[in-house]
Amino acid sequence: MRHDPPAFPVGLYGMLLFALCWLTLPTVFAPLERWLVGAACVLPRTIASWWGQPAHASAPVAADRALRERAADLEARTRYADVSGARSVFPGSYEPVRCAVRQVVMDQSRRAGGGVPAELRLDRTYAELAGASDLVTKGVALIGYLPTPGNGVAADDQPEDFARVVLLGHRSSPPVGAELELEDGGRLRLVVRGAASIDPAPLRADLWDDPYRAARLDHGGQAVRTMEFAGDRDVPAGLLLGHTRIWGYSGSDNEPPLTIGVFVAPPVDPRALSRVVVWKSVVDAAALPAPRAARHLPAVVRELPGAAHGRYLLAANGRVPDGAAVVQRGRFLGTARGLALGGGLLQSFAASRHAWCVVLLPDEPGARPRELEGTVESRDGDRVLLRVRGDTFSGTQEPLVPGTLFTGSNGPFCPSGLAIGEARPHGEARDLLAVEVPPMTGPIAVEIVVDGGAP
Amino acid sequence: MRRWLLWFLLAPHTFLVFGLWRDVGLPAVDASVLLCVHLAFFAQRGAVPWLLLGAAIGRAIVDEAALPVQILVLGVPVAVLLPLRTFFFGQRWLWQAIAAAACAVAVPRLAGLFGRLFDQPSASSSLDALAVLQAAVLVPPFLWLLRRLPPFAGFEERT
Numbered sequence: 001m002r003h004d005p006p007a008f009p010v011g012l013y014g015m016l017l018f019a020l021c022w023l024t025l026p027t028v029f030a031p032l033e034r035w036l037v038g039a040a041c042v043l044p045r046t047i048a049s050w051w052g053q054p055a056h057a058s059a060p061v062a063a064d065r066a067l068r069e070r071a072a073d074l075e076a077r078t079r080y081a082d083v084s085g086a087r088s089v090f091p092g093s094y095e096p097v098r099c100a101v102r103q104v105v106m107d108q109s110r111r112a113g114g115g116v117p118a119e120l121r122l123d124r125t126y127a128e129l130a131g132a133s134d135l136v137t138k139g140v141a142l143i144g145y146l147p148t149p150g151n152g153v154a155a156d157d158q159p160e161d162f163a164r165v166v167l168l169g170h171r172s173s174p175p176v177g178a179e180l181e182l183e184d185g186g187r188l189r190l191v192v193r194g195a196a197s198i199d200p201a202p203l204r205a206d207l208w209d210d211p212y213r214a215a216r217l218d219h220g221g222q223a224v225r226t227m228e229f230a231g232d233r234d235v236p237a238g239l240l241l242g243h244t245r246i247w248g249y250s251g252s253d254n255e256p257p258l259t260i261g262v263f264v265a266p267p268v269d270p271r272a273l274s275r276v277v278v279w280k281s282v283v284d285a286a287a288l289p290a291p292r293a294a295r296h297l298p299a300v301v302r303e304l305p306g307a308a309h310g311r312y313l314l315a316a317n318g319r320v321p322d323g324a325a326v327v328q329r330g331r332f333l334g335t336a337r338g339l340a341l342g343g344g345l346l347q348s349f350a351a352s353r354h355a356w357c358v359v360l361l362p363d364e365p366g367a368r369p370r371e372l373e374g375t376v377e378s379r380d381g382d383r384v385l386l387r388v389r390g391d392t393f394s395g396t397q398e399p400l401v402p403g404t405l406f407t408g409s410n411g412p413f414c415p416s417g418l419a420i421g422e423a424r425p426h427g428e429a430r431d432l433l434a435v436e437v438p439p440m441t442g443p444i445a446v447e448i449v450v451d452g453g454a455p
Numbered sequence: 456m457r458r459w460l461l462w463f464l465l466a467p468h469t470f471l472v473f474g475l476w477r478d479v480g481l482p483a484v485d486a487s488v489l490l491c492v493h494l495a496f497f498a499q500r501g502a503v504p505w506l507l508l509g510a511a512i513g514r515a516i517v518d519e520a521a522l523p524v525q526i527l528v529l530g531v532p533v534a535v536l537l538p539l540r541t542f543f544f545g546q547r548w549l550w551q552a553i554a555a556a557a558c559a560v561a562v563p564r565l566a567g568l569f570g571r572l573f574d575q576p577s578a579s580s581s582l583d584a585l586a587v588l589q590a591a592v593l594v595p596p597f598l599w600l601l602r603r604l605p606p607f608a609g610f611e612e613r614t
Contacts, residue, residue: 008537008538009500009503009533009534009537009538011500011501011503011504012503012504012507012530012533012537013534014504015504015508015526015530016526016527016530016531016534018526019523019524019526019527019530020523020527022523022526023521023523023524023573026521029523033515033521033522033523036508036512036522037512037515037516037522039463040463040468040512040513040516041516043464044468044471044516106574304471304516304517305471305474305475305478306470306471306472306473306474306476306477306478306517307470307474307516307517308474308477308517308578309517309518309519309577309578309579310578311516311517311518345516347519351519351578352519352578353519353570353576353577353578353580354519354574354575354576
């Protein structure tokens, strides 16, 4: 037996501490990871390149054309759904400007009630949106405000920065005058403000005009809409804020239910938002530059021998950004992890376990597209089960319908509108989708989205 | 210098080699568990932090989470087991089997925990009872073999 001092591995503890620092400052250490993992991938990439070259289709096949038509249909239907609800509420001198969500701010310290994010970043700068109404909508719903750069929550922002949206649940968001529609046709007036982060929903109902009737609300689900209010902010009436959620004790045979608090759940989860609408005067909107088109980098996906969990090698002649969408003729395969020495790794959608922002385009003509947040539960060959949530425009999670699943906004390099596959509701579950994803065998010629924008 | 070069050249590919072993239909051996037990019981103490880095690079190739998460997932079991090396040195095979089973439980659990904490979930966080049994049975003989081959042999702690 050897008593080799020191018994406790101080160097190892130092390495673990270094890993924690690395996770705290990921951008500082990102080049180190690109080089270390990139160098280790040179050997497998060289070996994989001996196993043939990707085959190229000579002409677009019928499936590709059908996919393009579905993508065009998605764009038309989401445009209508995003804009039509609030069109009648804003004056005719205002024109809707659809902005893609570039980033959902997931910072724990900036979470609203229910643990949901309270800020978004758009793909338009403050300078581009200057002069717009500060109200941000999604369909008929009011979701938040555009702050002024240099003030309040945007104190550190410059006009050339991507615009921030402060959602209604944010603690700095001003209260909104609202009214609640009761089943008997009556209305209750109230003020809706951001809830505390420990509360069950992002918005809290407050200052009722009839506290006695409010205390007797025994079930949730009532729509809460804005009302004209002589406050310091000009909010048009009729915009949906969400649906009520009652917090208290449910009654029994002898005891009536006891309502302690009334909260308001917004109609769409911020993590599921792909696009929102900012309202600008007609003249200003016409002068707005078109969104930047996406730039694609050609690449080849090869199998990584011995890898499980949907991991593939990427070979590209250029820098691959982390989180970039990898697309094969309009079909989304997964996201890239960029590495040094001209390569990367592809994590397939089917085998990933992080949350995705997705859009379900129903097969039924004219039906409203659903913006959802989904996580892959399990995979069986080319079929994955996706657990989804997020779209509660009617007050509850609406039943899922057959359709085509597309990406939502998943970061600056993974734009919305990339086809994932055909989706069907799975069994009796209201929140499970079975999605058919394209098979990935042999070398595949792909494109990597290296600059966000319209697909 | 040569042994370090060999380690960083070959050790990360341990994960791919054992993946190929599984793909041809042989009983799966978790390379994460194998490397954890090797670092905890047999590698030179002073070299462990850098050996761990090489192992974590290999896991980052096959797993969705980033490299620092892999350092934590592999490093925490090693940090727990390493101080016990002095006591467990005499009955190698038994302790190796127990430590391998413990690591086969700890590694997916830690992958799940760090995945949730740092928002980097991965598919390797699912725990499989069969994998625990296979680790207990197969890791000791594989370790016996690997410890006699480069690059593992170059970092063997002399008794």
